[in-house]
Ligand SMILES: Nc1ncnc2c1ncn2[C@@H]1O[C@H](COP(=O)(O)OP(=O)(O)OP(=O)(O)O)[C@@H](O)[C@H]1O
């Protein structure tokens with residue numbers, strides 16, 4: 001006879017629950033030490049500035065759940081961004097839809113290369129995507145010679161100012177919830193829907209949990225893996241657009257190097273490098289956690305080199321906590337056997 | 339003449355793995371509505387045949403596969419599923435990270451019409467499947483958290499979740515209790531009435547004979563023959579499988595020199611077991627038998643430091659000890675071989691040699707503390723012989739071994755550590771009769787040399803013929819201690835079964851005792 005677990009105990013078993021607590025505690029702590037932190041203005045800013053991280057972390061989440069990993073997305077984003085910027089500035093295409101929609105298929109195509117290589121070579125995806133990271137990025141630097149792009153048409157500049165909600169602060173300055181935060185939210189909802197309500201999403205969890213079992217169950221592994229790498233490719237393309245909007249210039253070396261932030265956010269959020277676990281809520285909170293910590297460091301006026309130390313410490317703590325959880329779980333399992 | 343049509347007709351099936359002939363020109367035919375037993379020693383090719391029928395591996399050239407009279411080329415798992423062939427693989431092949439409900443109805447994701455998942459429907463359908471087997475399980479539990487027997491039930495449920503034309507069960511019962519097996523058999527018989535074919539694989543030959551209409555015997559990848567049930571009995575089956583006949587089993591004498599090595603006083607862990615008292619003598623084999631949920635495994639893990647008791651005392655060689663973790667247990671000289679061996683005991687991608695070496699570093703190190711490769715190799719080769727592990731070489735990855743042979747590797751790696759106390763949890767589940775006998779002999783030999791062994795088992799005959807004392811547990815309590823010499827297999831089964839039906843009947847057991 002099985003004992004039914006009660007819903008509360010189920011909740012407290014969830015990673016997201018603890019993440020949420022940590023986020024609340026940290027925010028309270030920051031708000032006490034610096035009241036500016038909880039100002040809506042600061043929060044809106046924080047969300048806007050982390051859109052790039054937030055969107056690609058959702059893509060990385062999907063890859064991690066499938067049991068893979070992608071470190072090449074920064075190069076994919078860079079290429080997508082550069083081609084888009086080059087086209088709209090050279091031909092002066094004053095249409096924001098082109099700027100949004102151009103990088104996405106580029107990202108998908110590059111993601112498909114990863115997917116094909118992972119499926120056919122059966123080499124570990126870390127190796128594959130480190131190679132494609134270097135190949136993609138090297139090619140771009142060679143072709144672009146490292147030149148920057150910044151002469152964008154007006155629609156490109158105007159779009160960056162769009163707000164979903166506009167408010168005015170006590171000094172009469174307008175601020176608001178950026179359109180980019182809206183994009184992030186939409187992507188999060190789409191990712192959640194895919195993972196929870198579409199067969200492809202469940203197959204992604206299945207292959208991450210037990211690849212051989214998924215094959216034996218008749219699931220199409222090729223299509224699932226291809227989807228996963230194309231999905232992060234598409235999101236890298238979209239995030240590349242957002243990034244170009246936020247900075248209003250395109251530098252070939254601006255994005256590459258941020259891989260670890262993204263993977264750390266996804267893993268903080270409960271995804272595992274062993275595959276099979278992770279959730280959208282977790283990935284969003286993972287990004288927020290990293291954002292809040294970085295923001296706190298800035299508000300506390302700590303020198304920049306401390307940021308790196310703190311980030312490193314966080315990754316170590318997050319990794320040890322999940323390792324510890326696995327150990328406890330393994331122990332519990334070994335006891336319940338029989 | 340009545341025409342019986344074959345659902346499945348395989349001819350000339352061979353499968354080679356880098357030098358190993360897993361199957362050698364096997365013909366195999368299963369009629370519609372037939373329950374077909376498949377037996378053979380560990381590594382004789384049963385699972386390989388199953389994998390070929392389900393499209394998981396491809397046979398060598400020249401093979402002919404016909405399903406319902408239609409020749410099939412390049413069978414894939416999806417194709418096999420579509421043709422109604424559903425399977426419980428020996429390693430279960432479940433998704434440990436997903437819920438019970440989702441595992442059971444995961445085939446829904448194969449159907450094109452289900453483009454959006456209705457979770458209420460998932461739970462409802464899964465619930466209906468559980469009802470077919472009269473099971474009660476938490477649908478939302480994560481499969482990886484379940485005990486092995488429950489995982490087996492989930493895998494069975496998954497195989498019967500959608501309408502099958504053929505159900506293949508590769509050792510589905512190795513961890514199930516008699517009652518669950520009974521329910522499964524009842525269900526299989528109902529399938530038969532509806533014209534569904536069943537292939538049933540098990541090392542419990544009595545079960546095979548009970549349920550099957552026909553039995554096919556494989557030996558070393560060769561089909562020795564297909565026999566109707568009437569032509570067979572257990573002895574005949576064993577001699578067909580092994581080329582030898584069963585040796586008459588003798589019961590153990592109780593040990594004369596009653597030197598207590600382990601004494602348990604009032605050991606309690608809430609919700610698992612209560613007030614456990616017993617002593618273990620030096621050089622004896624103590625059997626613990628009881629239905630699933632009786633607390634036997636939990637008790638064993640407590641003795642190994644994995645599951646600390648709430649109260650009570652443990653005396654080891656006369657001194658009170660607290661075993662806080664498994665390191666301390668190993669230091670005292672206690673070894674534990676868990677039931678869920680494949681998951682817990684092995685690194686599947688590593689070689690047999692390395693898997694055995696890891697628990698026996700002391701034995702294979704030279705005077706500088708470095709590993710001596712020759713010692714490592716000879717120890718492993720020794721193990722292959724003693725445990726009758728069927729493998730070409732000790733350098734092969736453990737995952738290339740058959741299910742039963744993987745289990746033998748785990749047994750070997752722990753027994754070779756020569757502990758003072760060896761706790762074995764269902765050590766011969768999934769192991770063929772021949773190897774079973776040699777493992778039993780080995781255990782007895784070890785006991786004669788002074789090792790004390792706790793043998794946990796589901797099988798009445800196993801404890802009866804290998805133990806000098808038997809403890810029956812139920813719902814966390816010890817119901818009684820029995821002397822095997824005064825019991826028969828039947829009377830022991832009766833004790834356990836009655837215990838299962840009704841806990842108040844303890845008195846009558848004392849009379850039997
Ligand atoms: N992937 C593989 N690589 C190499 N050899 C393999 C592989 N799979 C199976 N074999 C070998 O094929 C033979 C048959 O194995 P199989 O699993 O079919 O046996 P089985 O009859 O199911 O045994 P058991 O009763 O132990 O489950 C064994 O010798 C095994 O070592």
Ligand SMILES: [Mg+2]
Pocket residue numbers: 384385386428508740741742
């Ligand atoms: Mg097998």
